[in-house]
Amino acid sequence: MASANLRDLEIRHLQALQAVAEEGSFGRAAQRLGFSQSAVSQQIGALERVVGESVFDRPGGPRPVELTPVGCMLLDHANAVLSRIRQAEDDLERLRHGGSGRLVIGTFQSVSVRILPTIVQRMRSEVPGVLIKAVESDINEDLVAGVDSGDLDLAFIVGAVPSDHFDIIHLCSDPFVVLSAAPAPRSAIATESLSGAALIGEGVGSCSALIEDGLRAMGVLPDYVFRTNDNSAIQAMVRAGMGHAVMPYLAVDESDQSVVVRDMNPPLPPRRIDLIRRRGRTLHPAAQRFTALAVEVAAKVTKPTMIAV
Amino acid sequence: MASANLRDLEIRHLQALQAVAEEGSFGRAAQRLGFSQSAVSQQIGALERVVGESVFDRPGGPRPVELTPVGCMLLDHANAVLSRIRQAEDDLERLRHGGSGRLVIGTFQSVSVRILPTIVQRMRSEVPGVLIKAVESDINEDLVAGVDSGDLDLAFIVGAVPSDHFDIIHLCSDPFVVLSAAPAPRSAIATESLSGAALIGEGVGSCSALIEDGLRAMGVLPDYVFRTNDNSAIQAMVRAGMGHAVMPYLAVDESDQSVVVRDMNPPLPPRRIDLIRRRGRTLHPAAQRFTALAVEVAAKVTKPTMIAV
DNA sequence: CTCAACTATAAGCCAGAGTGATCATTAGGG
DNA sequence: CCCTAATGATCACTCTGGCTTATAGTTGAG
Secondary structure (H helix, E strand, O other), X not given: OOOOOOOOOOHHHHHHHHHHHHHOOHHHHHHHHOOOHHHHHHHHHHHHHHHOOOOEEOOOOOOOXXXXXXXXXXXXXXXXXXXXXXXXXXXXXHHHOOOOOEEEEEEOXXXXXXXXXXXXHHHHHHOOOOEEEEEEOOOHHHHHHHXXXXXXXXXXXXXXXXXXXXXXXXXXXXXXXXXXXXXXXXXXEEHHHHOOOEEEEXXXXXXXXXXXXXXXXXOOOOEEEEXXXXXXXXXXXXXXXXXXXXXXXXXXXXXOOOEEEEOEEOOOOOEEEEEXXXXXOOOOHHHHHHHHHHHHHHHHHOOOOOOOO | OOOOOOOOOOHHHHXXXXXXXXXXXXXXXXXXXXXXXXXXXXXXXXHHHHHOOOOEEOOXXXXXXXXXXXXXXXXXXXXXXXHHHHXXXXXXXXXXXXXXXXXXXXXXXXXXXXXXXXXXXXXXXXXXXXXXXXXXXXXXXXXXXXXXXXXOOEEEEEOOOOOOOEEEEEEEEEOEEEEEEOOOOOOOEEHHHHOOOEEEEEOOOHHHHHHHHHHHHOOXXXXXXXXXXXXXXXXXXXXXXXXXXXXXXXXXXXXXXXXXXXXXXXOOOOEEXXXXXXXXXXXXXXXXXXXXXXXXXXHHHOOOOOOOO
């Protein structure tokens, strides 16, 4: 007798085993399964050939068939397997309706504060079963790499990204503004007037590069007196009169009354905020809803006076 | 899209899913499974048709394929199912070698005391995984019914049983002996001398009927002064001088020095002790070993001076 | 552009799964 | 004791569908 080898076992065998065991009869099991009695007989026969042992005692006549010890043991496993498959059906159904699963989102500070909360809130009410996990990074390349490797399902990014690997959904153009200490005019500030003025800025990141390049292109040489990655710290510095700050609009906390938000004249090229997903990768159904919500929410928080590029 | 319906799911699909997910390539998975690449491609295709969704993203070129969310969920279930099947293989292997499982034995008092312990002890050392459960009853019919219904795998019984339903393994013939209070000759006692003598006997059970019928057939009218189902109580009564007791030899506690065991002359027809199992029922492999041990042990405890009938 | 590494597809073969018709066995009843 | 009803096994047959080989299609790297 060969060593136990269930390679040729098939689910239909287990279903037959279960049905026959419960009905106590090949014929009734066949009826339940929608097969002929002959088919079930052969299925059990095949199962016994695979197993190498009888799984049922057939007493003959109208008496019900009974499980052998081997059959009894197998039935336990069959029940477990079939129940697991039923579970898979349930999960599949739920996944199809976006009712379960996980979405990992790459994001960065201003999006985390201004855009994500609204999206998450609406996702939670629309598809409560989907867990949304945010991974924050101020380094654009990390987010792009995360999407590329599959660690992230979607990511908010700033600026350009190679479009051959990614689907890019444009969300908004976020203008750069100047923050000045409270007693200041609300009018636009002349960009050239920043030349030589004390500036407070972000740490090394995609935005600081955009700002510095933009200023330099206009002949303004930035004179940074302080740098931090914490936006609220920047506003505190401005409030304290340390100087002006050039920031993307979405990074500004407008509820802060002691600073004034001013457009720039001429404006810097706005930063572009996109949502990316890897091309060809199948995402959770809820990812589509997430994308739609991102577009919608981003449109609402964009600075209204600016016309998106 | 039809509601989730995994009726046509097959184990081979799950194996393919698992292999491809682990190898990251259809071709390598095929190699591992011993199929052609085409076969695996079609298997995954079939799985996706059954599921109604893609389970892998195929990026094309030398990049590895990746699970979709649906595929990821399915893989979890596939792992569980396949591991359960491997477990079934293990159990099967163990069952084949008699290494696990349960044996339910029907028995009665004298067998429980004189024969079973030795068998159980040896079974425990030979097939440690097999649990032996004894169900005791002094009513023969209960034991027979238990075997018939399948509640008992094997049963020790006294006397005849319809041989068309059962396989009968003869273990021994157990002679009836007379117990007398200690100061008594060890020689055989004349059976007819019991006529009119005070007798102590068992309660209503198969043995008491055998004894009474046997005595009556020899013209001896038993005069029972006490009955109990507890064998040690019977010996205590004899010891106290209440009278003689006619008992099956195996029911006697020979270590008791205050009673004398005497043959009968002429002897009563001995009681027959058999082991039965239901004909046509497949038993645990260890049942065969149990049967062999029962024959062996029974031969040893049979009263040596008697020749079995 | 070409090669290398993939997967998908097509055509053909054949095992095996299901059907329907019998056959064999057994219990129960006159 | 035979007859009937119930039930599983078996046979012959059909036809699906899974596997193989061969080939085409796609993509990334050099």
